Amino acid sequence: MSRSANEINKGAWSREEDETLTNYVTLHGEGKWQKVAQNAGLQRCGKSCRQRWLNYLKPGIKRGDISVDEEDMIIRLHHLLGNRWALIAKRLPGRTDNEIKNYWNTNLSKKLQTRPTAWSPPPAASAKHHSKYAEEKAKHNNIVTLEAPRPTRAKAVYYGSDHKRSSPSSPNQMEGDDDASDLNFLIDDIDQNQLLIPEPPLENIEDQNTNKVELHNNSSSSSSDFHQLLPEIMFDPLDSFLDVELKRVASFLGLEDL
DNA sequence: AACTGGGACAACCGCTCAGAT
């Protein structure tokens, strides 16, 4: 099928297209993506150029497996922010919202939805790692399934009335220039190191009377390669202290849709 | 070796918002 001169190209980007776009943006800078597409001679819509640049070509974009630390961070930020992928991405240098969204949808959402054990797979537990995943899972298959309501606890979210950005002059007036800055004051105070959980191998013991799930260090085998997702940070977003507090602050700030 | 199903990820699409005119 022949392609007319002004037909828009769709689908995967070729190496030549990538080079053309990279050269043009390097020379002229970002922005005015409609003109980028025209002036660079790309048979692409401006939107496609922008997305290709921001998600793939832009210098500093990190490719490859999501690390354990990054995964932990994504999980915790998702608890805080929900599907605000762009906001989450801003806390993970080099990662794009699209990449995080994909990673969440293909890995984490299922993992956390089923959450059959307290054990969590290694980073980027994709098909490539399935055998390792299965092997480690087998080691842990004597762990009690977490059916009981989980303790809800926020470990590292601090904010207060004296925060320099927590008292805007009016509820709808924020200093920031976008959503990110609106919310950053909520999460800037998080010591990100505290979001990362150390990894003693743990065994769940469910107390039938209290429905509490306790974690016991059962470190006969060393599995320091893997991090443990402690149930205590798997809070129910509708029921947790954190959520209540976030809603309270969001309400005060007129950010009801948080 | 061929087929198939599922995972991973790039890209598209629709919508919203902000700034310019």
Add this chain to the structure above:
DNA sequence: AATCTGAGCGGTTGTCCCAGT
């Protein structure tokens, strides 16, 4: 004030690849 345009965001789809049969 209304309209237009560019940019950004999140949901969804399409395609490729790989492991299992």
